[in-house]
Amino acid sequence: xxxxxxxxxxxxxxAAVTRLKADGxxxxxxxxxxxxxxxxxILYHFDKNLEMKNLRLAATKDGKVPSISGxxxxxxxxxxxxxxxxxxxFDGLVLDYQGKLLNETVQTGATSxxxxxxxxxAETKEAQ
Amino acid sequence: xxxxxxxFGPQHPVLPExxxxxxxxxxxxxxxxxxxxxxxxxxxxxxxxxxxxxxMIQVVERVCGICxxxxxxxxxxxxxxMMGVEVPRRARMLRVVWSELHRLHSHLLWLGLFADxxxxxxxxMQLWKIxxxxxxxxxxxxxxxxxVSVNVVGGVRADLDEAQIRWIKDTLVEVEASIRSLQSTIMxxxxxxxxxxxxxxxxxxxxxxxxxxxxxxxxxxxAQDMRQLKYAGFDEIAFEPIVETSGDxxxxxxxxxxxxxxxxxxxxxxxxxxxxxxxxxxxxxKPEGEVITRVEQPRGECLYYLKGxxxxxxxxxxxxxxxxxNIPPLAAxxxxxxxxxxxxxxxxxxxxxxxxxx
Numbered sequence: 001x002x003x004x005x006x007x008x009x010x011x012x013x014x015a016a017v018t019r020l021k022a023d024g025x026x027x028x029x030x031x032x033x034x035x036x037x038x039x040x041x042i043l044y045h046f047d048k049n050l051e052m053k054n055l056r057l058a059a060t061k062d063g064k065v066p067s068i069s070g071x072x073x074x075x076x077x078x079x080x081x082x083x084x085x086x087x088x089x090f091d092g093l094v095l096d097y098q099g100k101l102l103n104e105t106v107q108t109g110a111t112s113x114x115x116x117x118x119x120x121x122a123e124t125k126e127a128q
Numbered sequence: 129x130x131x132x133x134x135x136f137g138p139q140h141p142v143l144p145e146x147x148x149x150x151x152x153x154x155x156x157x158x159x160x161x162x163x164x165x166x167x168x169x170x171x172x173x174x175x176x177x178x179x180x181x182x183x184m185i186q187v188v189e190r191v192c193g194i195c196x197x198x199x200x201x202x203x204x205x206x207x208x209x210m211m212g213v214e215v216p217r218r219a220r221m222l223r224v225v226w227s228e229l230h231r232l233h234s235h236l237l238w239l240g241l242f243a244d245x246x247x248x249x250x251x252x253m254q255l256w257k258i259x260x261x262x263x264x265x266x267x268x269x270x271x272x273x274x275x276v277s278v279n280v281v282g283g284v285r286a287d288l289d290e291a292q293i294r295w296i297k298d299t300l301v302e303v304e305a306s307i308r309s310l311q312s313t314i315m316x317x318x319x320x321x322x323x324x325x326x327x328x329x330x331x332x333x334x335x336x337x338x339x340x341x342x343x344x345x346x347x348x349x350x351a352q353d354m355r356q357l358k359y360a361g362f363d364e365i366a367f368e369p370i371v372e373t374s375g376d377x378x379x380x381x382x383x384x385x386x387x388x389x390x391x392x393x394x395x396x397x398x399x400x401x402x403x404x405x406x407x408x409x410x411x412x413x414k415p416e417g418e419v420i421t422r423v424e425q426p427r428g429e430c431l432y433y434l435k436g437x438x439x440x441x442x443x444x445x446x447x448x449x450x451x452x453x454n455i456p457p458l459a460a461x462x463x464x465x466x467x468x469x470x471x472x473x474x475x476x477x478x479x480x481x482x483x484x485x486x
Contacts, residue, residue, distance in 0.1 A: 003419065021337075026339060028339065031446040074337075074457070102169050
């Protein structure tokens with residue numbers, strides 16, 4: 001089972017989101033999913049009259065993807081959170097916390113602490 | 129005109145939990161608001177890598193105490209959809225009973241805190257006194273007042289006998305009468321109206337565009353409630369979202385007040401539909417695939433994205449909570465307000481930082 005989604009290229013993302021907004025779709029949230037040690041995907045969830053539409057964007061860790069916060073202001077918070085937790089940088093964020101949205105990342109200096117592959121690596125290292 | 133930056137929070141008398149707002153003011157007017165979170169972030173989503181999918185129920189219940197039952201309901205129904213499990217009717221109705229009792233005690237708690245935010249102490253105490261009766265129902269029927277832990281993948285682990293059903297119905301008669309006795313105070317009292325009417329207005333279009341959720345959205349005139357998706361037992365229960373149109377603090381408060389009474393009605397409807405079916409279906413296999421599932425929490429729409437790869441550990445658990453969605457609209461409505469109104473407006477979104485800092 002997998003969710004119905006539409007693949008979108010980074011270069012087309014902002015235009016696709018602008019079209020959805022014009023058609024009356026509301027942004028619910030973004031989901032970042034770690035696929036392997038280098039690759040991720042970001043899902044953009046939209047809602048209109050209780051129906052959902054999802055865009056799927058391929059991304060790499062520590063890579064850049066375009067921010068949609070210029071089109072949908074509400075995205076700024078979750079984009080900053082994804083940067084704090086997974087290290088993905090959003091280009092053109094209207095409110096950019098520079099990887100310091102969450103106090104824990106400010107206090108500990110941790111980068112992308114939510115990446116399970118990195119966590120596993122760190123645990124293996126500790127065990128050795 | 130004097131311009132200054134004033135920190136609001138993370139510790140503030142109206143905030144039960146820490147969030148920081150950096151408020152730029154010109155004299156007494158707010159001109160800019162910048163939120164900062166992360167003071168109590170716990171990384172619960174990441175625990176999916178270390179807790180199997182059944183153990184994760186206890187984790188998601190602790191995303192937030194006050195809507196713990198609805199968090200686990202959302203998580204379990206996502207797994208049930210992924211694993212093709214059909215939940216028995218009795219379990220679906222019991223899920224409605226406990227989730228609406230949660231909404232009821234959450235709204236009563238918030239209404240009390242809201243009264244407290246503008247100094248109406250006696251109203252605060254009366255609302256919390258009523259709430260105690262609902263907490264007693266939770267404790268007597270599940271063993272816990274707040275984190276009731278009734279959901280399992282496939283159904284529920286607790287049941288109600290005839291005596292308990294009668295007692296719940298009798299108690300709800302008292303609770304309803306007590307709530308109704310406060311209606312004119314909450315909705316019409318001049319002290320309340322002075323602090324809430326026309327304050328912190330979020331227009332219908334702005335609420336929609338900024339992704340507002342729950343009473344914040346419905347208080348601005350958008351008739352959207354995830355219970356319209358007919359999850360759990362809502363497919364058999366008469367339900368219409370409660371909407372107010374003025375978009376101010378009064379509207380958000382009134383939506384929650386009316387929803388408290390509606391929850392009582394929904395509990396009664398669900399209790400009347402309890403049949404003799406099982407409490408839980410058998411679950412086989414391990415979760416594989418991805419699913420999105422949504423429910424309506426007291427503070428609004430909650431979304432879970434779950435991804436499994438056939439292992440007992442889920443590959444990804446993503447939780448989007450309503451307060452997280454309501455922070456951008458809050459940041460948008462604060463500019464233009466009098467500084468003295470900020471605490472009331474902040475509280476009017478019913479901020480649950482525990483949810484936000486999952």
